[in-house]
Amino acid sequence: MDITLPQGEEKTQLVRSMFDSIAPRYEFVNKLMTFGLDARWRRRAVADLFLPPRCVVLDIAAGTGDFTRELTKQGHLAVATDLSYGMLHAGRKMPERVQADASQLPFRSGSFDGVTCGYALRNFTDLQGTFNEMARVLRPGGRLSILEVAEPERGLLRTGFRIWFRHIVPFIGSLVSDRKAYHYLPKSTAYLPSRDVLLQMLLDAGFTSVNHRKVMGGLSQQFIATRAS
Ligand SMILES: C[S@@+](CC[C@H](N)C(=O)[O-])C[C@H]1O[C@@H](n2cnc3c(N)ncnc32)[C@H](O)[C@@H]1O
Numbered sequence: 001m002d003i004t005l006p007q008g009e010e011k012t013q014l015v016r017s018m019f020d021s022i023a024p025r026y027e028f029v030n031k032l033m034t035f036g037l038d039a040r041w042r043r044r045a046v047a048d049l050f051l052p053p054r055c056v057v058l059d060i061a062a063g064t065g066d067f068t069r070e071l072t073k074q075g076h077l078a079v080a081t082d083l084s085y086g087m088l089h090a091g092r093k094m095p096e097r098v099q100a101d102a103s104q105l106p107f108r109s110g111s112f113d114g115v116t117c118g119y120a121l122r123n124f125t126d127l128q129g130t131f132n133e134m135a136r137v138l139r140p141g142g143r144l145s146i147l148e149v150a151e152p153e154r155g156l157l158r159t160g161f162r163i164w165f166r167h168i169v170p171f172i173g174s175l176v177s178d179r180k181a182y183h184y185l186p187k188s189t190a191y192l193p194s195r196d197v198l199l200q201m202l203l204d205a206g207f208t209s210v211n212h213r214k215v216m217g218g219l220s221q222q223f224i225a226t227r228a229s
Helices: 008-034 038-047 066-073 085-090 127-137 155-176 179-191 195-205
Strands: 056-060 077-082 096-099 112-118 138-149 207-215 220-227
Touching: 008 038, 008 085, 008 155, 008 179, 038 066, 038 112, 038 138, 038 220, 056 066, 056 127, 066 077, 066 112, 077 085, 085 096, 112 127, 127 138, 127 195, 155 179, 195 207, 195 220
Parallel strands: 056 077, 056 112, 077 096, 112 138
Antiparallel strands: 138 220, 207 220
């Protein structure tokens, strides 16, 4: 299926309408795609904030709230924000929900102890602007934890991943949800800068102690950072 990858406002509008349309079945397809392994990755990503309970944490691009609920489970006061009303609306047991573009967050500077963001970087139109906003809304010393898709670097895991992500996921997505959206998904990884570029962008935004780790042999990746004082 031929999918062009738009830029600028056109990308923002496409992403918003695509997530609005897949929202009702998003979690179901997500679990199929990750075999439910993402629950463990999210648990670890929230624990890696190293924040005591009852901290105020903003989940950016929260979608239907998988990360948001994990924050609540680990004792934090979570706020969910997302571009797509449909995604926020489809979420279960969600705390505060705010529809907003992550590159223009409607929150005061320094108002959060932590920020999480799951599987959304490649969807942002203004990635540097979004990292700047993550840094702005965090208090000095506040913590950031990001999960993102990745591709294993070599071997059987890479071959298996490619077949799964590029062919089987779009096929399953077409059967149970929106065909165009699930063909866009593997293509959207072309928007994702390399690990080194992402690390530099986080430093430029005002983060220190910026770390990266591969999750499960590189099937996913995590960035952890601290807002500079
Ligand atoms: C793949 S989903 C991930 C949802 C959720 N974080 C998770 O881990 O399941 C990506 C989310 O990013 C949101 N998104 C895309 N562009 C955005 C933007 N500019 N600002 C805020 N959210 C955005 C989409 O609406 C969608 O809910």
